[in-house]
Amino acid sequence: PSLMHLLLPVRHRFLAALSSLPWRRHLCSSISSRSTATTTADDDLEHWLEHAPAPGAELRGILTAAKYGGQHRVSMIPGSGIGPELMAVVKQTLLAARAHVDFEELQTSAEGAVTPEEMRRIVMSIQRNGVALKGNLESLEASTDFISIGGAAAKNAQLRAKLGLFAYVQRCKSIEGLPTRHRDIDILVVRQNTEGEYNQLEHFNVDGVVESLKVVTEARCRQIAEFAFQTAIKTRRKKVTAVHKANIMKLSDGLFLDVCRQVAQSYPDIEFNDMIVDNCCMQLTSRPQQFDLMLLPNLYGNIVGNIAAGLVGGAGVASGMNVGSRCAVFECGVRVSGQAMRGRDLANPCGLLLASADMLEYLGEAADARRVRMAVLAALAGGVRTRDLGGSAGTNEVTAAIVDWLQQNSA
């Protein structure tokens, strides 16, 4: 035991000691034994909560995730569009849930793209705090006028590259009480987040001819494949499907596919198959229940992730997380800047609230994460929904319902 104590990192020792405290055990048991006051089927809710995708404390490094005076410190980047109003909702909700989280807000200019100075501040803050909650960072519109754009690359992609957030994990699960065309969907989309088509290496060859470079490396493919299988083990998923277009892009997607197959051999208990992306999209719209965990390169992951989110209810109820080896950034699964919806009480806060629940789980606050998720699912099941989900409530009404639930079911 004494030798183990020396080998275990400081943080893990602290957490191990904490879990043995009597008051924490009591808290955990009381949450699970209390019956929910919602109309959601209990076993469905349990299944939803048990298979949460957040990697949890063990994937973090020793020095990340700042915590001062018992409060986790999280960078909050409202971004533009509906970001600021949804972040206010998140703060309200987490206050009602009595989560031990302090937010360090990083404002960006409301109009126009994020400036390099703002970008630098954001990156520094996330590197310091280790965890962030993010809205949408506005990039300039695509244009052939490259000279004027200069260094203004796509901001969200730039952030991921700078922080080394190599994986994007998006959970798409059918929500009880939400009418969609397909039922019983539970897909975890794991997408490579930094290379492939999103390198932003483009140039004019001659006037009227443009080349865009897609670079695929074996190291990154192996990293994302290992991450996917580890996540599959942790969330008790049985099948991993790699999606590719290796019949056309034989070298690049071929490399991705080869590496995925190699890594799959080290995990014989998990079923592995691969599918070409065009067939995969067709299968998603006709029979999405066949997919469990999907492993994809960058661009296909973006597209397939959006399809999967659309199948379960749309941008309003999907949550996504960008995971790196030293930090994690949580956001709405499908990024909608929502400039048109800004300030009109129309935005759907559920996606961002589910993302903040994932964030709490990542920070180790599993009990708080469960309560926030239960509150959101209760509101959705109870019919309090915004317009994009077929309801008629506004943002404030949905927020009030969630906050009420949390206050009634406080620890």
Next chain:
Amino acid sequence: LCQPSYKMPSHQLLLQLMKRPSQLLQASRGLSAAAAGGTRTVTLIPGDGIGPEISNSVKKIFAAAKVPIAWDEVDVTPVKGPDGQFRIPQKAIDSVNKHGIGLKGPLATPVGKGHRSLNLALRKEFNLYANVRPCRSLEGYPTPYKNVDLVTIRENTEGEYSGIEHIIVDGVVQSIKLITETASRRVAKFAFEFALREGRRKVTA
């Protein structure tokens, strides 16, 4: 390539699709032959897998419906040319150039290695720059999505399908997506003219 239920393209459109002037005469000859009540010959490429079976079904159905079409069946499996390169057989190319219209079954492309996509080779060879796929809900076949009536028009010759790939160093691969103004303009023009002709109100890029 031609689909049985699709309207016969207008004479003007057919001219645009042909790349060599000598073919214009043949095309117009073919069209006028059909108009005059004669039989039109169409190239048939059965393809791989279920291809031969479904091609047979098409032949039988057309025969039963007494459609004035004669089939010229060809095989597009690549053969080794005198220079050692694998090419589509000249017989197949000549057939399509002569008739101007073809019907093709599925052609499989090996994953990760092997020959390049034959579908792509055919598109490049005959400069088939626009891929038109009408998607309409079928009456009597219920799906979760009702009243679907959309057409996808896809640029068929370049982009990610350029096939330009390199291994830079061990473990690093680069794939080049090539976009040219000529091809983009061509397919955009086709799309809008198609929309006008078919009475479609909206084009989404």
